[in-house]
Amino acid sequence: MENTITAQDIIRDGELVFKKTACLTDNVLSYCPGCGHGVAHRILMEVIDEMGIQSQTIGVSPVGCSVLAYDFMNIDMQGAAHGRAPAVATGIKRVFPNKFVFTYQGDGDLAAIGTAETIHACNRGENIVIIFINNGIYGMTGGQMAPTTLPNMKSSTTPYGRDVKMMGHPIKMTEIVATLPGTCFVTRQAVHTPAAVNRSKKAIRKAFENQKLNKGLSFIEIVSNCNSGWKMTPVKSNKWMEENMFPYYPLGDIKDL
Amino acid sequence: MAKIKGTILVDIDKCKGCELCVVACPSNVIKLASDVNGKGYHFAYMEIPDACTGCVNCALVCPDSVITVHRLRPKSVQTV
Numbered sequence: 001m002e003n004t005i006t007a008q009d010i011i012r013d014g015e016l017v018f019k020k021t022a023c024l025t026d027n028v029l030s031y032c033p034g035c036g037h038g039v040a041h042r043i044l045m046e047v048i049d050e051m052g053i054q055s056q057t058i059g060v061s062p063v064g065c066s067v068l069a070y071d072f073m074n075i076d077m078q079g080a081a082h083g084r085a086p087a088v089a090t091g092i093k094r095v096f097p098n099k100f101v102f103t104y105q106g107d108g109d110l111a112a113i114g115t116a117e118t119i120h121a122c123n124r125g126e127n128i129v130i131i132f133i134n135n136g137i138y139g140m141t142g143g144q145m146a147p148t149t150l151p152n153m154k155s156s157t158t159p160y161g162r163d164v165k166m167m168g169h170p171i172k173m174t175e176i177v178a179t180l181p182g183t184c185f186v187t188r189q190a191v192h193t194p195a196a197v198n199r200s201k202k203a204i205r206k207a208f209e210n211q212k213l214n215k216g217l218s219f220i221e222i223v224s225n226c227n228s229g230w231k232m233t234p235v236k237s238n239k240w241m242e243e244n245m246f247p248y249y250p251l252g253d254i255k256d257l
Numbered sequence: 258m259a260k261i262k263g264t265i266l267v268d269i270d271k272c273k274g275c276e277l278c279v280v281a282c283p284s285n286v287i288k289l290a291s292d293v294n295g296k297g298y299h300f301a302y303m304e305i306p307d308a309c310t311g312c313v314n315c316a317l318v319c320p321d322s323v324i325t326v327h328r329l330r331p332k333s334v335q336t337v
């Protein structure tokens with residue numbers, strides 16, 4: 001009997017339990033196969049969908065692989081010069097204090113050229129959300145070393161691995177901003193397994209609820225993969241991330257006021 | 258024993274063959290096809306459709322959001 005149930009039966013008689021959110025556009029993502037950006041985009045837009053704030057949310061897109069985020073997120077968005085998204089978001093939020101404002105930035109954008117803007121927006125306690133995707137590399141420009149590249153990690157500009165004596169240590173932006181009084185919620189998450197996706201989504205929801213309550217700046221790092229830059233398959237890159245990125249960038253809440 | 262049955266629909270044209278859904282599925286339902294889609298990717302399909310429970314794990318990790326999941330609870334487990 002059971003074996004006679006067909007997919008058509010399940011679709012007709014069952015319930016729809018997962019469908020792409022309408023807060024994402026129909027455009028095909030420009031990201032490489034298996035890139036964590038796609039999941040990060042989706043859970044961010046699912047939160048906005050579930051909170052019913054699609055028409056009240058303004059995002060600021062970065063420079064880097066996710067420069068085209070405004071093509072994929074079906075909300076109002078503003079592009080910012082490289083690294084300046086937190087400054088642009090500050091302006092938007094001050095003009096429209098009742099809107100929900102977030103930035104979406106990679107590590108090359110947020111932790112290199114945008115270090116000053118990031119730290120000062122956090123220090124001022126701007127009432128915005130910063131989503132920080134850390135894949136330890138400059139993805140879009142060809143896999144160069146980023147401030148977040150791990151010690152001894154190979155990149156196109158560190159073919160023998162990052163030498164920390166010469167190039168310094170990978171910077172932990174999330175720990176740094178957690179020390180600033182303006183941040184209310186600082187966490188590091190991932191999106192490579194179903195459980196991690198659920199935890200990241202909960203963190204994003206909390207960040208937007210914080211913004212509703214004017215609690216200050218919520219900062220969410222998502223440790224992610226760059227399988228093209230790391231020169232691995234998507235499945236291998238996620239495994240490599242677990243084994244190498246997580247020990248240096250441990251997951252979990254760092255600050256929750 | 259009646260069990261919960263699920264099924265997935267993959268938007269084949271937009272699938273990038275990344276294989277993340279394949280490893281995320283606890284019931285080993287999904288495989289990549291030997292055929293390719295218009296972009297040249299080996300797209301995901303249900304190799305063992307009967308084993309799907311509609312748990313949505315595959316859809317949660319799909320970066321391109323191309324998986325839709327339906328679930329059917331047999332009458333005996335349906336709650337009122």
Ligand code: SF4
Pocket residue numbers: 263264265281282283284285286287308309310311312313314315316326
């Ligand atoms: S819904 Fe669950 S059981 Fe079905 S294919 Fe997806 S991961 Fe596998």
Ligand code: SF4
Pocket residue numbers: 034267271272273274275276277278279300301318319320321322323324
């Ligand atoms: S996770 Fe999505 S894009 Fe990747 S193979 Fe599966 S269905 Fe295709």
